[in-house]
Amino acid sequence: MSDYILAFDVGGTFIKSAALLASGELVPESVASYPAKASLGREELLGHLTELIWRQMGTILTGDPLARLHGIGYAFPGEFDYPNGISYIAGLGKFESLYGVNLKQEVTARVLADAAGLGKRLSPRFRIAFENDASLFALGEWKLGKARPYRRSVCLTIGTGAGSAFLDGGRLVSSGAEVPPRGWICFLPFGDGIVDQYVSERGFLKLAADLAGPAGAAEGFGIKGLGVREFGVKEFAAMAREGNEAARRAFDQFGRNIGEVINRHLSAFRPEAIILGGQISKSSDLFLGGILDVLHDKAMAIETTDDTSLSTFAGAAELLRLE
Structure with missing residues (x-):
């Protein structure tokens, strides 16, 4: 049984994603790009974000049926309250429906509500975190890069x-x-x-x-x-x-x-x-x-x-x- 992390790099047109072992090792076959659907309404967009979690977990489970989800990390554009997971994106014509929404709470609630699916795949220390894309790029470059x-x-x-x-x-x-x-x-x-x-x-x-x-x-x-x-x-x-x-x-x-x-x-x-x-x-x-x-x-x-x-x-x- 291995613990995995899902990473999502959220852009206005596409959401790039990958799965990694909790140790930080990339799962190459999980690297994918999905439409952002940034103009959807609140519930539809939250549903889309949850669906992407399931799709990435499906890729992991194909190779590791006992996999657990250790955490989810999102690189999100600003304006954004990153520690609390609240979007304040406005005036860009993208993700407008998420203004003021606590994404950390909403996504967590949807994951936990899927008791027979995602909910039973969570590690005891499961958590969701948000950060600016440049900050995550920097952390990755320090961990593995230039x-x-x-x-x-x-x-x-x-x-x-x-x-x-x-x-x-x-x-x-x-x-x-x-x-x-x-x-x-x-x-x-x-x-x-x-x-x-x-x-x-x-x-x-x-x-x-x-x-x-x-x-x-x-x-x-x-x-x-x-x-x-x-x-x-x-x-x-x-x-x-x-x-x-x-x-x-x-x-x-x-x-x-x-x-x-x-x-x-x-x-x-x-x-x-x-x-x-x-x-x-x-x-x-x-x-x-x-x-x-x-x-x-x-x-x-x-x-x-x-x-x-x-x-x-x-x-x-x-x-x-x-x-």
């Missing part, structure tokens, strides 16, 4: 926004003079706005649009008849790797922006390393040079993760261990 060799590091997830988490000896640091409130850099001032507007997918795409000129035409990138906004980061990365000079300039400036954010907002923490994750980190070969060109602390290591989701899953297991 942050492990360093006592102090900052983990950045760069995607639709700029996620951040500060680590000291494997512990999350979210308060104090050296870190921003909650350890979140996204709302800190930068340029003509805030960090989230620059160190993100939309921040990169704005750089590309600016390079294309006032009309936003793609002729500046050697493409006729299309607008820059019809392209994503992936397409620009392919162009840059093929030698497109305008695309390469966009990535270089994006890296410089990241480097300046590190100089301005992260250096007080004195990190030995910055760990980059998120979708845009897959193009880090194109913007690392820009970071290094402006970085004040030349001894600071800049690392990129191999798989953000796997680190987040490992972080969920670590979160439950630490609780």
Whole structure:
């Protein structure tokens, strides 16, 4: 009989999930992605979240009929009361029906109500925990990834926004003079706005649009008849790797922006390393040079993760261990 943890990385479009042994070892066949169904009503969405628990447990039970559920760890976007499991997401058009809902209580109640199924599969120490996705990514990177060799590091997830988490000896640091409130850099001032507007997918795409000129035409990138906004980061990365000079300039400036954010907002923490994750980190070969060109602390290591989701899953297991 083995105890397992279910990890869910909740996004607005998809919910990625995996099962891990309570010791933190991943069950490879359990890695899956499901529709988020974020626009459903309250009861339907809670039912969907419960169904995903059952589906993941079904995968575990196929290989281990005596498996017990030790805990569930959720990476959820903000605004969110993580210790108490209460969602305050609003104004995003996603998960609106869960505003003010205590997900920890609601999901636990649904699991316990299934007395003949999930309810009888729970270990005596079963619990549910919630945390920000960047924080779980950081815990996973410290447990199994690139942050492990360093006592102090900052983990950045760069995607639709700029996620951040500060680590000291494997512990999350979210308060104090050296870190921003909650350890979140996204709302800190930068340029003509805030960090989230620059160190993100939309921040990169704005750089590309600016390079294309006032009309936003793609002729500046050697493409006729299309607008820059019809392209994503992936397409620009392919162009840059093929030698497109305008695309390469966009990535270089994006890296410089990241480097300046590190100089301005992260250096007080004195990190030995910055760990980059998120979708845009897959193009880090194109913007690392820009970071290094402006970085004040030349001894600071800049690392990129191999798989953000796997680190987040490992972080969920670590979160439950630490609780």
